[in-house]
Amino acid sequence: MRIIPLLVLILLYPLLSEAQKSHLNLIPKPDKVTYGEGSFQIAPNVALYSTETFAEASALLKEYPQLQTAPLEIVKKVNKKYQHGIRLFPAEQVDKIPANGFRLQIDASGILIKANEPQAMIHGLYTLIQMGMLQNNPLELPQLTIDDKPRFNYRGLHLDVSRHFMPLSFVKKYIDIMALYKFNHFHWHITDGAGWRLEIKQYPELTQKAAWRNYSNWKAWMNNGRQYVEQGTPNASGGFYTQAEARELVAYAAQKGITVIPEIEMPGHSEEVLAVYPQLACSGAPYTQGEFCVGNEETFTFLKNVLDEVLAIFPSEYIHIGGDEAEKKHWKTCPKCQALREQKGLKDEDELQSYAIQQMDEYLQSKGRKLIGWDEILEGGLTKGATVMSWRGEEGGIKAASMGHDVIMTPGSYLYFDSYQTDPRTQPEAIGGYLTLDKVYAYNPVPKELDADKAKHIRGAQANVWTEYMPTYQHVEYMTFPRALALAEVNWTSQETRNWLDFKERLQQHYKLLQQLDVNYYRPSYNVVSEIIFNKERLSNTLMLTAEQLVPNIYYTTDGTEPSHRSTPFTNPIEFTTTTLIKAASFIDSARVSPVEEIKLDIHKAIGKKVFYNNSWDGYPAEKELTLTNGVVGGLSYHDGQWQGFTKNFDAYIDFERREEIKSVAMRFMQIPGPGVFFPGEFQVFLSDNGKNYREVGTLKNLEDGKDPSLKFKTFEIKLEKPQMARYIKIVASNVQKGFLFTDEIVVY
Structure with missing residues (x-):
């Protein structure tokens, strides 16, 4: 978030709050709203009319609990007789409603929803239902007309039930929330190395054993042998969905306008299959690999038999086959795989994978379906009808769209x-990364690199919810909402119409809605977040303090004391031209409701000086040679462009171009062991007058073992007993863990 938009929000908050009383707070934001005068009071047993086309969709009005209608009357021909009550009627040519759009009109006569197709009528009904949920009196609605349509035809949300099995009742609840916010594709990740979750009658061991393991927690299972156990053993943990339950979910979702896309992983991420059917592995032994042997014809017999049963359950156009992260190393030494490679004239293992994917693609196409997979399916070539999910950034999606393939971002x-x-320091353990609500909202699924002709292949976007660190459905809810609401608007509302501040204002009313639905959503934090903009010409820091609250009450001090409600309130950005320590916290009245945040603003001697690297950065250049002396500190993520990453020892020096008095040298490092980021083992500082002969002036040893998985920051500072004169400062930080060292600034006084 930038400073000016937040100031605008603060200044406009009274006006926004007043507007909220008379305007809608719908998410996603509608395309066009025209307000009338007054309101419409819904009477008990209000008449309900629908043509046959929309009769099934009318049942969704049961989700408007305060609404009691008369029995549905099927209308064979729309005429003047039906000019009151609730009416679900087809659009006429004169209405000029797009094929995928709807019109919701509320006036003194009642409620009229028009659409060309049942899917669009469902969207109109959920707009009405959401509107009712947001009203103080659900039976009194404002008179208005809403004309609306989606930006993208694919609006997806994913759920991994392999790492941690989720009860069917929760999956239905997940579908309920998706429908309310106009998602239309549910990507059900039902097989992976951690467990097979769908009954396959021809292969019963997939659910008798491959669905069960000896630890309920995925991380504990991963760290303790990764074994599967028979269903019914005392320590068996897991579960699966019967085919009847899967069909039940498919039908349940379809009533709400949602298509369920199953994912059956291949050729990798299949450890659970190969544990019970080891003859499908290159080694012929269980627990030796995660990839199917693609040189074994029995592999394709197995996969086609599985898909036959999957196709009978899921009528979706798409069937997801994964296709990601296959190691391929076993194929290099497997006689069967190498014989197939030579027979088919395939030059490498990428083309071997491509061959396997193409076999499944052709099989699905022969059944009238389409293959979809992660962007690795591009490696080695792809069949014409396949669709790509671009997850490793946008590059795979850009490449696929340029080749004429449909893409889900x-x-x-x-x-x-x-x-x-x-802030990861305040959260339950997660896999890593840092993705805030506003960053989700800022996403545009159409890359600027694509021209209009290629951009048409971007069918929409999908969020993925991988559950390695989500052992319960409550934790899934916590990680998914409200971020999914931001994606709902990204997918539905036109890019030009979307506005973060407007969304954030409307979102305040949806916290109440999520509470009504008993969703364990992530609550906005009161914790103070700082943003510092360094001005290299003025040698000054401009500080902005925010919190995730809509309009936080933040108080701060600059004299080292703890802030209270009597301290200085933060209202505008503050510029500092000297080194300053700020302490800040959020308050409700006189009560502090957040930890005290300490922000050190350094105006130090090394700012603007050139850094020379004896060991260069690796993979994370940040701002290259300018990074470590630009006066800008890094944030909570090493992806933010201010953290520089090293896989070797950090070894660099600064040339002040003349002798300077040196009192202290410090660097801050990050540690988050999950992705392999660690503090240095030793931090050493050397001084020199000629850049050749250096003298050591201090060494610090890190005593932490790196086993704590939480995010940490540590400043290593060498304070000289007496100031020394030197032209050059050299710093060496040892990479004893052989992972990444991340640092953001060399601070010299």
């Missing part, structure tokens, strides 16, 4: 909801 940096959504 799911980039990890914007749409992986297993990432931390706020």
Whole structure:
């Protein structure tokens, strides 16, 4: 968030709050709303009319609990007789309603929804239902006309039930919330190495054993042998969905306008299958690999037999086959795989994977379906009808769209909801990453690199909810909502119409709605977040203090004392031209409701000086040579462009170009062991007058073992007993863990 927009929000909050009383707070934001005068009071047993086309959709009005209608009357021909009550009627040519759009009109005569197709009518009904849920009196609605349509035809939300099995009742609840916010595709990740979750009658061991393991918690299972156990053993933990239950969910979702897309992982992420059917592995032994042997014809027999049963349950156009993260190393030494490669004239293992994907694609197409997979399916070539989910950034999606393939955008940096959504130091353990609500909202699924002709292949976007660190459905809710509401608007509302401040204002009313639905959503934090803009010309820091609250009450001090409600209130950005320590916290009246945040603003001697690297950065250049002396500190994520990453020892020096008095040298490092980021083992500082002969002036040893999985920051500072004169400062920080060292600034006084 930038400073000016937040100031606008603060100044406009009284006006926004007043407007909220008379305007809608719908999410996603409608395309066009025209307000009338007054309101419409819904009477008990209000008449309900529908043509046959929309009769089934009319049942959704049961989700408007305060609304009691007369029995549905099927209208064969719309005429003047039906000019009151609630009416679900087809659009006429004169209405000029797009094929996928709807019109919701509320006036003195009642409620009229028009659409061309049942799917669009469902969207209109959920707009009405959501409107009722947001009203103080659900039976009194404002008179208005809403004309609306989606930006994208694919609006997806994913759920991984392999790592942690989720009860069917929760999956239905998940569908309920998706429908309310106009998602229309549910990507059900039902097989993976942690467990097979769908009954396959021809292969009963998939659910008798591969669905059960000896630890309920995925991380404990991963760290303790990764074994599967027979259903019914005392320590068996897991579960699966019967085919009847899967059909029940498919029908349940379809009533709400949602298509269920199953994912059956292949050729990788299949450890659970190969544990019970080891003849499908290259080694022929269980617990040796996660990839099917693609040189074994029995592999394709198995996969086609499984897909036959899957196709009989799921009528979706798409069937997801995964296709990601296959190691392929076993194929290199497997006689069967190498024989197939030579027989088919395939040059490498990428083309071997491509061959396997194409076999399944052709099989699905022969059944009238389409294959969809993660962007690795591009490796080695792709059949014409396949659709790509771009998760490793947008590059795969850009490449696929340029080749004429349809694309669903799911980039990890914007749409992986297993990432931390706020300061990781305050949150339950997650897989890593840092994805805030406003960053989700800022995403545009159409990359600027694509021209209009290629951009048409971007069918929409999807968020992925991987559950390695979500052992319960309550935790899934916590990680998914309200971020999913931001994606709902990204997918539905036109790019030009979307506005973060407007969305954030409307979102305040949806917290109440999520409470009504008993959703364990992530509550906005009172914790103070700082944003510092360094001005290199003025050598000054401009400080902005915010919190996730709509309009937080933040008080701060600059004299080292703890802030209270009597301290200085933060209202506008503050510029500091000297080194300053700020302490800030949020308050409700006189009560402090957040920890005290300490922000050190350094105006130090090394700012603007050039850094020379004996060991260069690796993979994370940030601002290259300008990074470590630009006066800008890093944030909570090493992806923010201010953290520089090193896989070797950090070894660099600064040339002041003349002798300077040195009192202290410090650097801040990050540690988050999950993705392999650690503090240095030792931090050493050397001084020199000629850049050749250095003298050591201090060493600090890190005593932490790196086993604590939480995010930490540590400043390593060498304070000289007496100031020394030197032209050069060299710093060496040892990478004893052989992971990444991340640092953001060299601070010299």
